[in-house]
Amino acid sequence: IRDSAWIALLSYMMVDACERIGCILNIGKLIMGLIFLAAGTSVPDALGSIAVAKQGEGDMAVANALGSNVFDILLGLGIPWSIKCLLGLGLPWSIEFCGAATKTVGWVMILVAVLVLFKLFSM
Secondary structure (H helix, E strand, C coil), rough: HHHHHHHHHHHHHHHCCCCHHHHCCCCCHHHHHHHHHHHHHHHHHHHHHHHHHHHHHHHHHCCCCCCCCHHHHHHHHHHHHHHHHHHHCCCCCCCCCCCHHHHHHHHHHHHHHHHHHHHHHHH
């Protein structure tokens, strides 16, 4: 439990620091989150993939790159939405993704195309 507390504390500090730096530099929260926080959390995965690829395990590098993103999406979006659905039925705010219904099919098609290309080139 102690490790989880450290992760929670350091995650909070990273987000808070990123928000404060964005305020100082007059950069929006969305841009700071998309660029700096996303890059900061992806760098360890990228370094792990590079290290494994240098050892000749290209399949593991690709699996790490795809798996970490799938994991982040499923847990990073799934758990907060599940909590909101279970506990937040009467909350005064709502989460809306304008245009997501029309863009989702396109993004899924791109993901499937990339997966097919990986499969074709790995044979």
